[in-house]
Amino acid sequence: QVQLMQSGAEVKKPGASVRISCKASGYTFTSYTIHWVRQAPGQRLEWMGWVNTGNGNTESSQKFQGRFTSTRDTSASTAYMELSSMRSEDTAVYYCARWGILSGSVGAFDIWGQGTMVTVSS
Amino acid sequence: EIVLTQSPGTLSLSPGERATLSCRASQSVSGTYFAWYQQKPGQAPSLLIYGASSRATGIPDRFSGSGSGTDFTLTISRLEPEDFAVYYCQHYGSSLTFGGGTKVEIK
Numbered sequence: 001q002v003q004l005m006q007s008g009a010e011v012k013k014p015g016a017s018v019r020i021s022c023k024a025s026g027y028t029f030t031s032y033t034i035h036w037v038r039q040a041p042g043q044r045l046e047w048m049g050w051v052n053t054g055n056g057n058t059e060s061s062q063k064f065q066g067r068f069t070s071t072r073d074t075s076a077s078t079a080y081m082e083l084s085s086m087r088s089e090d091t092a093v094y095y096c097a098r099w100g101i102l103s104g105s106v107g108a109f110d111i112w113g114q115g116t117m118v119t120v121s122s
Numbered sequence: 123e124i125v126l127t128q129s130p131g132t133l134s135l136s137p138g139e140r141a142t143l144s145c146r147a148s149q150s151v152s153g154t155y156f157a158w159y160q161q162k163p164g165q166a167p168s169l170l171i172y173g174a175s176s177r178a179t180g181i182p183d184r185f186s187g188s189g190s191g192t193d194f195t196l197t198i199s200r201l202e203p204e205d206f207a208v209y210y211c212q213h214y215g216s217s218l219t220f221g222g223g224t225k226v227e228i229k
Contacts (some may be wrong), residue, residue, distance in 0.1 A: 035218070045159075045167065045210055047218040061217060062123075095166055107214070108157040108172035115166050 002026035004034075004096050004113035011119045017084040020116045022096030029077035030054045033099045035109065036070060036081045038092040046092075050099070051079055086120045093117050124148050126211050126221035134229040141198040143224045145211035150191045155214035158187055158196045161223075162207045170209075171196065201226070 007021040022034060036048040049060030051070035060068040069082040079096060093115040100110030125148040135141055145158075153174030159167035169178040171187035174194060184199040198205055206228050211221040 037220075044222045045212075045220040047220065097166075102172050102178070103176060106154050106173040106176070108155075108169050108178070108212070109159070109167070110169050110172075110178065112166035112168065 002111055004098060004111055006094075006096060006113040006116045009117040009119075011121065012086050014087050014120060014122055016086055016120075017082055018086060018118050019080055019082045020094055020096075020118070022079045022081070022113050024077045024079070024098070029072075030074055032101075034070070034072070034079040035097050035099055036068075037095045037097055037109075039095070039115075040089070040092040043092075048081070048083075048094075053079060083118075086118075088120050091118065091120045123217055124151060124213060124215060124219055126213060126219055128209075128211060128221035128224045130224060131222070132225045132227060134227050135201055136229045137201050137203055139201050141196075141201055141205070141226055143196040143198075143209055143226075145189075145194045145196070145221050147192045147194070147213065151213050151215060153190050153194070156189075156194055157212045159210045159212065160205075160207050161210065167210060198226075203228075 005023045010018050012018050030053050033050050035050040038046050049068050051058045053072045058070045067084045072079045095115050096113040097109040098111040101107050127146045129144045156174040158171040161167040175187045186197045188195050208223045208225045210223050
């Protein structure tokens with residue numbers, strides 16, 4: 001069955017970095033881009049960026065440029081997201097999501113990971 | 123950057139009633155990369171509608187999407203108990219953005 005499985009909850013101190021993994025199964029990993037979306041408590045979903053699992057290219061939202069990095073290990077069918085210089089406002093649930101091509105060129109997030117809670121606290 | 127504004131913020135309805143959720147874009151957008159998601163408490167979002175009007179696999183036909191340009195609508199024709207949740211619209215253009223969500227709660 002097609003799924004994305006994320007790593008577990010993290011607690012980080014301000015200024016630290018966090019690395020979250022997202023392991024894909026049930027499909028050809030390199031055929032779909034993985035995006036990262038976060039949700040602070042009680043807040044809307046917020047797009048962070050993506051990694052092209054085929055060639056490793058990445059792009060981030062302007063808000064996270066300089067702090068967001070996403071990589072992939074094709075041998076492990078796993079994408080990674082690292083957020084650096086974390087602050088309390090980065091406390092959120094972080095999701096990976098697959099950008100599926102559903103009809104022709106039409107796409108959307110068709111598979112989501114279960115989410116990883118990251119708490120930033122001194 | 124395109125801003126998506128959803129209304130109302132909360133919709134209080136009874137099972138069996140019709141729900142109409144709105145998403146307005148700050149400028150005209152293509153419906154090709156416009157989608158709706160449902161999120162239940164403690165869960166990841168799940169895809170309902172893509173391409174503004176196509177239902178995702180397994181989504182019942184009581185869910186329908188419509189709209190173009192700046193105004194998009196998600197309609198739930200008859201609310202089932204499992205439909206009470208938060209709904210988000212999303213667009214992917216030069217950047218990717220989500221609306222603020224509409225909570226559909228039991229009246």
